[in-house]
Amino acid sequence: MRPRHWVRVVVCVVVSTVVAACGAGGAANRTADGRTELTVATFNEFGYEELFREYEAAHPDVKITPRKTGQGAPHHQNLFTKLGAGSGLADVEAVEEGYLSQVMARSDQFHDLLEIGPKAVTPDRWLRWKVEAATTRNGRLIGYGTDIGPLALCYRKDLFAEAGLPSEPDDVRQLFATWDSYFAAGDRFVAAVSGVAWFDSAAQIFNAMHNQHDVGYFDTSDTLVVESNPDIRNDWNAVTNAVARGQSAKLTAFSNEWNTGFKLGRFATTTCPSWMLGVIETQAGPENAGKWAVTDAFPDGGGNWGGSYLTVPKQSRNAGKAAELAAWLTAPEQQIKAFQARGTFPSQIDALENRALLEQVNTYFDNVKAGALFAAQVQKVKAAQHKGPADGQIQEDAFGPALRSVEQGKNANDAWGTAVKEAKKIAG
Incomplete structure (x- = not known):
């Protein structure tokens, strides 16, 4: 999650036969009954629990043992520590997009999935920009894409109506056409409704704006361009000016206060990557069902916020088998099941065209066809922003x-x- 709090999963696999050609690092783990143990280390949720059981049923010689970390930051700290130590990693490690640049800088410590993965698994399965982000300059594919985070905006219908603003999704689009129109609507809202802010957090708005640009904190040569990139300063000015005009609830995203803010209606809008719908439903609670809505509009076009990859470190004890499991977990059929289980939005093209996705209805958000809405938002994303070293930390x-x-x-x-x-200081 970006800040790194959004829902993500890490998969770690240890399988039986050592494949020397894949750079195996030792004998595979086995259970007491002789099955190959596949250790799966996770951070947050990917909707993989049932998929693990399904994989075991199809592979009776395999036992998957999940390990789960509550947030992404500790997982990635552990990942980079063990990369430096040269041992201790699982066979498959998920990497969240905000940390991907640090993995790409160490790409020689990860297998090329084009070499060791199933030959039928080709890059054209995924959205082009999803693959490009995990491909090195010399053409090595470091990770299989899992989920993505196409952007929309969520808002409180009842609070919009109270402020005299349009409240139905089709009518709200005009308010969210550009960032200028969004902040202008915020001025109207705070003038009309006392005690309620327009948005939850300045950082949430700024990060969404920042992720829309072709160039972010770093250029494609990994040079820090914070001061020379005018888009960053313009975003900063727009957001901080809105703060000065009383539009922010001043709540740190994913804090206890932010969670409570959903339940008590302390803000009217929030940036909504696809995975945010589940967060809102959980935190706002059943008493607010039908009050929240989502519309297929986002200021100044589309954007992506979030998403992960499954990688196979060269420390893997059985890299070939590890790649097989990673390929299976990221196949269109499994991406649809993960979406149905936890709302993680697919990055595979066939999954995005699947009827089960397009017909999915979210009853909490006034029966919106959320799958179709976010699939349409995906089409507005033309490229992934280059994430330079320590992008997430900055x-x-x-x-x-x-x-x-x-x-x-x-x-x-x-x-x-x-x-x-x-x-x-962070960039060094």
Whole structure:
């Protein structure tokens, strides 16, 4: 999740026969009854629990043992520590998009899935930009794409009506056409409704805006361009000006206060990657069913926020078998099942055209066909933004805290200087 709190899963596999050609690192783990043990380390949720049982049923010689970490940051810290140590990793490791650049910088420690994976699994299964992000400059594919996070906006219908704003999804599109129109609607809202903010968090809005640009914190040469990229400063100014006009609820995303904010109706809109629908339903609770809505519009076009990959480190004890499991978990059929289980949105083209996805109805959000809505939003994403070294850390540890300081009263220009300074320190 970006901040790195969104729902993601890591898969780790240890299988039986050692394949020397795949760079195996030792004898495979076996259970007491002689089955091959496939260890699956996860962070948060991917909807894989039933899939693991299905895989075991089709492979009776395999036992999958899940391991789950509550959030993504500890998992990735562990991943990079063990990469440095040269041992201790599982056979398949998931990598969230915000950390992918750090993995790509160590691509020589991961297998090329085009070489060791099933030959029928070709890159054209996935959205082009999803594959490109995990492909090295010399053409090695480091990860199989799992989910993605096409962007829409979620809003409170009842609060919009109270403010005299359009409240039905078809009518709300005009408010969300551009970021200018979005913030203008926010001014109208806060003037009409007391005690309720327009959006939840400055960082959430800024991160969504930032992810839309072709160039973000780093250019394609991995040079930090925070100061020279005018889009970043323009986004900063737009968001901090909205904060100054009272539009932010000043809630840190995924904090207890933010969770409570959904339940108590403390803000009217929030950025909605596809995976956010489940978060809202959980936190807002059954008493707010039907009050939240989502529309197939996002300011200034589409965008993607979130998504992961399954990789096979060269530490894998059985890289060939590990790649087989990773390929199976990311196949269209399994991506649809994971979506139905946990709302993780597919990145495979066939899955995006599947009737089960397109006909999926979300009763919490006023019976919207959420699958079809987000499939349409995917088509607005033409390329994935290049994520340079420590991109996720800059988002979390430089710009996030700086934006929160503005919400607490710090001068926006001073906070910008702090964010730039911290970004340079992180980038080295």
